[in-house]
Amino acid sequence: MIHELPVWFEWASLAALIILLAADLAIVGRRPHVPSMKESGLWVGFYVALALVFGLVMLAVGGTAPAGEFYAGWLTEYSLSVDNLFVFVIIMSRFAVPKQHQQMVLMVGIIIALVLRGAFILAGAAILEQFVWVFYLFGAFLIYTAIKLVAGGDDEEEFKENVAIRLLRRVLPVSKDYDGAKVRTVVDGKKLFTPMLVVFVAIGSTDLLFALDSIPAIFGLTKDPFIVFTANIFALMGLRQLYFLLGGLLERLVYLPIALSVILGFIGVKLILEALHTNTLPFINGGEHVAWAPEIPIWLSLAVILGSIAVATVASLAKTRRTATMAARATGSDEGSDVAAPEVTGPTADGATSPEVAEPTATGRETPGR
Numbered sequence: 001m002i003h004e005l006p007v008w009f010e011w012a013s014l015a016a017l018i019i020l021l022a023a024d025l026a027i028v029g030r031r032p033h034v035p036s037m038k039e040s041g042l043w044v045g046f047y048v049a050l051a052l053v054f055g056l057v058m059l060a061v062g063g064t065a066p067a068g069e070f071y072a073g074w075l076t077e078y079s080l081s082v083d084n085l086f087v088f089v090i091i092m093s094r095f096a097v098p099k100q101h102q103q104m105v106l107m108v109g110i111i112i113a114l115v116l117r118g119a120f121i122l123a124g125a126a127i128l129e130q131f132v133w134v135f136y137l138f139g140a141f142l143i144y145t146a147i148k149l150v151a152g153g154d155d156e157e158e159f160k161e162n163v164a165i166r167l168l169r170r171v172l173p174v175s176k177d178y179d180g181a182k183v184r185t186v187v188d189g190k191k192l193f194t195p196m197l198v199v200f201v202a203i204g205s206t207d208l209l210f211a212l213d214s215i216p217a218i219f220g221l222t223k224d225p226f227i228v229f230t231a232n233i234f235a236l237m238g239l240r241q242l243y244f245l246l247g248g249l250l251e252r253l254v255y256l257p258i259a260l261s262v263i264l265g266f267i268g269v270k271l272i273l274e275a276l277h278t279n280t281l282p283f284i285n286g287g288e289h290v291a292w293a294p295e296i297p298i299w300l301s302l303a304v305i306l307g308s309i310a311v312a313t314v315a316s317l318a319k320t321r322r323t324a325t326m327a328a329r330a331t332g333s334d335e336g337s338d339v340a341a342p343e344v345t346g347p348t349a350d351g352a353t354s355p356e357v358a359e360p361t362a363t364g365r366e367t368p369g370r
Helices: 007-030 037-062 064-094 099-130 134-151 163-171 195-219 225-237 239-246 256-277 298-330
Strands: 184-187 190-193
Touching: 007 037, 007 099, 007 225, 037 064, 037 225, 037 239, 064 099, 064 195, 064 225, 064 239, 064 256, 064 298, 099 134, 099 195, 099 225, 099 239, 134 195, 134 256, 163 195, 195 225, 195 256, 225 239, 256 298
Parallel strands: none
Antiparallel strands: 184 190
16 A cells, blocks of 8 residues: 655655765765775665664654565565675676776666666556556566576576667767776767766666566565655665675575575565455456455565575575585595685675676576676
8 A cells, every 4th residue: 555654754755865875976986995894884784774764763654554564675675686786796897897986886876776766666656556457467477587586596697788788889989998987088089988887877777677576576565656765775775885795795695596586476476465355357256356365464574575584594604604614524624614615706805806707696587688
């Protein structure tokens, strides 16, 4: 349902979030650098705490229903956004983005993604308001995606430039080299765009492609476009720092696709049950509502989302720890369980990116841009 939250609260929240994003962009632009693990951890903690506080404010203003939906939507979007980081690693290496400018790339790409997602959310809300039966399609698509996450986990494909990037290259003159963080430069007296513009579009458009499953998923938890949009903002705001913080942990989350599959599958079933409960299609139960279709409460959705993420994280870390211990014993090392995990590609502790970029084999999601 769409909650009757105070108009002043919605406008004040959106204004505050826009100011926060602008301030974050200004900070990154003024001091380009590779963030340390400590700095990244503090920023991730700040954004997580901010989301938790926002949910509490929503609880005080609107009650338990909108607050519960916000937390469920935020956790779902955040967990799905972690999966995006695998492809972001590949994009950074594919375009050889200088390490000190990777923060700027991520920040601008995320802002582009938020603008595009905003349009996507408004369109989705309008469609759902007029055509409730679309929930059948959303639910079936999420269940299909959930199955594909598990079944397609061994597919390794390189990042391919999508239509937007290819069109950009054809239309605009792009230089071969970067010029700091600039998007325009002068080469032999000619004004050209730098590869930085292409990377901005790559990050933003790639995230939008991933939103094809995350947006229907959150609409399965709430129909309120304000909650959907704010949950997306909070999920994406900390993604830049999470990129540098996780680094080696990305490859250790081997069971993340299974957790995401459970979450998407659960929400897909929830959507179909809700569609049955409000059914108007004439070829299903004669166009009447299906009385036996249960409504899944938001507390159960929260429990499934939190439980799936927690179990997958603990199981993944235990498995990689066990694998490292067995490898150490097999090689006769005295290090035992202290042996490091297999080499990871992507951002390291100092933000560097290894020269050889492995495919994101820990996820089953398709590489975007096909």
